[in-house]
Amino acid sequence: MDILAGLGQGFAVALQPINLLYCFIGVFIGTLVGVLPGIGPVSAMSLLLPVTLSGTPESGIIMMAGIYYGSMYGGSTTSILVNIPGEAASVVTCIDGHEMARQGRAGPALGMSALASFAAGTFAIIALSLVAPTLARVAVAFGPPEYFSLMLLGLTILSFLSQGSMAKALLMAAVGVVLGLIGMDQITAQARLTFDRLELLDGIGLVPIVMGLFGVAEILSNLDRELKREVIKARIGGLWPSLADWTAAKWAILRGTVLGFFLGILPGGGAVIASFASYAMEKKLADRPERFGKGAIEGVAGPEAANNAAAGGAFIPLMTLGIPPNVVMALLLGAFIIHGLQPGPLMMTQRPDLFWGIVASMYIGNAMLLVLNMPLIGMWVQVLKLPYRILFPLILMFCIVGVFASGNAVFDVFVMVLFGVLGYLMRKFGYEPAPLVLAFVLGPMLENNLRKSLILSQGDFTIFVERPISAVCLVLAAAALAAPLLPALARRRARLAADQT
Amino acid sequence: MIRNSELWGGLFWLAIGAFVIWAGRDMGLGRLHQPGSGFAFYWIGILMCALALGVIGQALVSGGPPLASLWAGTRWPKVLAVIGLLLVYGVGFEAIGFIPCTLALLLALMWFVDPVDWRLAIVVAVVATFGVWAALTKWLKIQLPAGLLADILG
Numbered sequence: 001m002d003i004l005a006g007l008g009q010g011f012a013v014a015l016q017p018i019n020l021l022y023c024f025i026g027v028f029i030g031t032l033v034g035v036l037p038g039i040g041p042v043s044a045m046s047l048l049l050p051v052t053l054s055g056t057p058e059s060g061i062i063m064m065a066g067i068y069y070g071s072m073y074g075g076s077t078t079s080i081l082v083n084i085p086g087e088a089a090s091v092v093t094c095i096d097g098h099e100m101a102r103q104g105r106a107g108p109a110l111g112m113s114a115l116a117s118f119a120a121g122t123f124a125i126i127a128l129s130l131v132a133p134t135l136a137r138v139a140v141a142f143g144p145p146e147y148f149s150l151m152l153l154g155l156t157i158l159s160f161l162s163q164g165s166m167a168k169a170l171l172m173a174a175v176g177v178v179l180g181l182i183g184m185d186q187i188t189a190q191a192r193l194t195f196d197r198l199e200l201l202d203g204i205g206l207v208p209i210v211m212g213l214f215g216v217a218e219i220l221s222n223l224d225r226e227l228k229r230e231v232i233k234a235r236i237g238g239l240w241p242s243l244a245d246w247t248a249a250k251w252a253i254l255r256g257t258v259l260g261f262f263l264g265i266l267p268g269g270g271a272v273i274a275s276f277a278s279y280a281m282e283k284k285l286a287d288r289p290e291r292f293g294k295g296a297i298e299g300v301a302g303p304e305a306a307n308n309a310a311a312g313g314a315f316i317p318l319m320t321l322g323i324p325p326n327v328v329m330a331l332l333l334g335a336f337i338i339h340g341l342q343p344g345p346l347m348m349t350q351r352p353d354l355f356w357g358i359v360a361s362m363y364i365g366n367a368m369l370l371v372l373n374m375p376l377i378g379m380w381v382q383v384l385k386l387p388y389r390i391l392f393p394l395i396l397m398f399c400i401v402g403v404f405a406s407g408n409a410v411f412d413v414f415v416m417v418l419f420g421v422l423g424y425l426m427r428k429f430g431y432e433p434a435p436l437v438l439a440f441v442l443g444p445m446l447e448n449n450l451r452k453s454l455i456l457s458q459g460d461f462t463i464f465v466e467r468p469i470s471a472v473c474l475v476l477a478a479a480a481l482a483a484p485l486l487p488a489l490a491r492r493r494a495r496l497a498a499d500q501t
Numbered sequence: 502m503i504r505n506s507e508l509w510g511g512l513f514w515l516a517i518g519a520f521v522i523w524a525g526r527d528m529g530l531g532r533l534h535q536p537g538s539g540f541a542f543y544w545i546g547i548l549m550c551a552l553a554l555g556v557i558g559q560a561l562v563s564g565g566p567p568l569a570s571l572w573a574g575t576r577w578p579k580v581l582a583v584i585g586l587l588l589v590y591g592v593g594f595e596a597i598g599f600i601p602c603t604l605a606l607l608l609a610l611m612w613f614v615d616p617v618d619w620r621l622a623i624v625v626a627v628v629a630t631f632g633v634w635a636a637l638t639k640w641l642k643i644q645l646p647a648g649l650l651a652d653i654l655g
Binding site: 219220225393401410450460 | 506507510514517518521524528529532533534535536537538539540541542545546548549552553555556559571572574575576577579580583584587588590591594595603606607610611614615616617621625626629630633637641642643644645
């Protein structure tokens with residue numbers, strides 16, 4: 001009953017004309033950045049973070065959330081029509097989606113992708129409405145040791161699930177924590193690693209780091225080799241999948257939805273992992289696995305359902321615990337913070353309008369996305385034809401403007417360039433930026449909770465294992481760390497990394 | 502072995518880790534019941550060094566791609582040009598102003614780095630620069646440096 005009352009309150013907020021407009025802008029931009037290769041939800045949300053300041057907190061956050069789940073829809077269009085993923089979570093859709101397009105079945109592939117996304121997105125929002133209030137009640141009992149251990153678990157899982165070397169991913173997480181701690185110590189007011197630069201006293205901004213590592217580095221990587229894009233020229237035709245398509249895809253959608261939702265909740269998980277896991281599962285369960293890679297519609301439906309369900313599930317740790325499970329949610333946390341809000345267990349009681357307003361806006365946004373992605377598919381195909389040589393100067397300009405507007409300082413532009421070069425080199429040397437950015441956001445919270453725990457326990461580290469929730473998190477983190485030492489798991493992880501590459 | 506890119510990557514992070522350890526000690530470690538400002542830095546620095554040694558060890562045992570292979574086929578003049586243009590843009594941004602700097606940056610990127618038709622480049626650069634300037638300053642009330650055009654823009 002509380003949930004229904006909350007949702008009613010939420011719809012009253014989400015249906016306000018200004019919030020409907022922000023929701024539409026969010027899902028539109030999300031679809032656009034999903035469609036365009038070379039700019040993803042992380043860059044777009046960083047870019048628009050300062051824009052959220054011009055409206056109310058709910059409007060800004062509704063827009064940011066819309067960009068995220070909107071990009072999950074848009075990414076598949078590029079994967080299917082061009083064989084280049086619009087964003088990382090659509091990588092796996094290229095395999096069978098593009099093959100279907102080559103066989104003249106681009107329409108059903110696009111239609112199935114949009115409908116599976118809609119079904120999974122709707123399921124995830126309903127599950128979010130049901131699970132979040134319960135989890136928030138439990139989370140009230142969390143103290144510094146629990147928060148510390150949970151964040152440690154998130155970073156460990158993210159590193160475990162990263163492509164390639166786990167040592168490198170953990171190394172990046174450690175670098176991220178160090179970067180996050182630069183600036184004035186909140187307890188002793190001592191300047192830390194500021195090199196006597198006044199600009200660093202408040203720490204390095206999240207936006208320049210993200211725009212550098214994801215925006216500029218992506219452009220540099222795309223420029224350093226010839227980017228071949230060939231949009232399918234055949235007529236797209238009817239988008240509605242046939243009865244045979246539905247029969248083949250229905251269980252894939254269901255399995256992808258449930259799997260994606262739980263992987264989305266998992267700290268360190270997310271849409272990318274969910275889509276790969278769903279594809280692997282469908283291939284394993286298929287009667288004729290040899291069809292995969294040759295235009296199997298389950299290979300489109302499962303991963304697309306999974307990445308959208310994961311996008312919904314990822315809101316749960318942020319909204320109930322105040323802990324972002326992935327980089328995109330870290331940016332959303334940034335949006336909350338610049339509005340003076342702290343997501344977490346108390347948000348549901350202190351700002352129910354905001355919490356339920358965001359949830360309700362996701363129902364509305366999901367319906368908007370279906371309209372944007374089914375009848376307007378022709379428009380997105382035109383967008384895809386925009387040459388990259390025109391697109392990349394514009395993306396660079398938006399990066400600069402976004403970074404400058406976030407802090408009103410040219411210093412941040414130089415920080416962005418520095419991290420752009422670092423990100424480019426990291427890609428060359430096989431180091432992933434995602435653990436770095438998540439650790440950068442979690443770093444100050446991690447240190448704060450570690451110090452509080454040690455002060456509470458008079459320097460006794462057993463406080464982390466005496467508390468059950470903290471102990472469970474640490475055991476899981478230790479298991480994730482030890483897993484690569486087991487040969488079978490190491491082989492499985494290497495195979496996943498190879499698939500992702 | 503000396504050309505192994507994994508080895509060099511590991512050595513780089515080992516040096517950074519060592520610096521973080523030193524910085525942490527310098528800031529003060531405090532006591533376990535009252536951790537100081539450098540406590541977290543010190544232990545994370547140690548973790549970084551341990552992980553970097555792991556990467557180095559792996560490189561020594563299993564090898565890794567040679568440094569040169571990372572740059573094979575790379576169109577590095579374009580990459581260097583973009584980095585250089587961004588740095589020049591940053592230097593001139595406040596003094597020269599958003600509009601002239603952005604116009605120049607966009608034209609340079611579209612004329613020299615990855616060329617498009619020069620007329621199209623002019624149209625895109627002018628529309629994008631003035632469009633963004635109007636949206637930010639008039640609609641979102643975000644201040645952008647006027648620079649050389651301060652008298653004209655007010």
